Amino acid sequence: MKYIIVLLAVLLTGCEAKYRYECQNPDNQGLPQCQPESCGPSKTCFNDLNGITPWQDFSEKQIEDMCSSVDSNFE
Numbered sequence: 001m002k003y004i005i006v007l008l009a010v011l012l013t014g015c016e017a018k019y020r021y022e023c024q025n026p027d028n029q030g031l032p033q034c035q036p037e038s039c040g041p042s043k044t045c046f047n048d049l050n051g052i053t054p055w056q057d058f059s060e061k062q063i064e065d066m067c068s069s070v071d072s073n074f075e
Contacts, residue, residue, distance in 0.1 A: 024049045 019025040023034035039045040
């Protein structure tokens with residue numbers, strides 16, 4: 001039991017939020033390399049990686065549509 005706790009402690013100390021691509025991080029949207037003309041050809045822009053624009057506002061209808069499509073996948 002003691003070894004399991006030590007193992008979990010060691011494994012969890014390495015956990016931190018990281019982004020695979022620099023432009024995937026919403027905080028980096030102002031950087032020149034995260035502008036569509038730079039990251040567009042390689043498809044590493046925020047929109048390409050996450051499927052939405054940063055801080056996109058969704059209407060109630062869009063939210064309902066997204067939720068119903070997810071729900072239908074689990075039926």
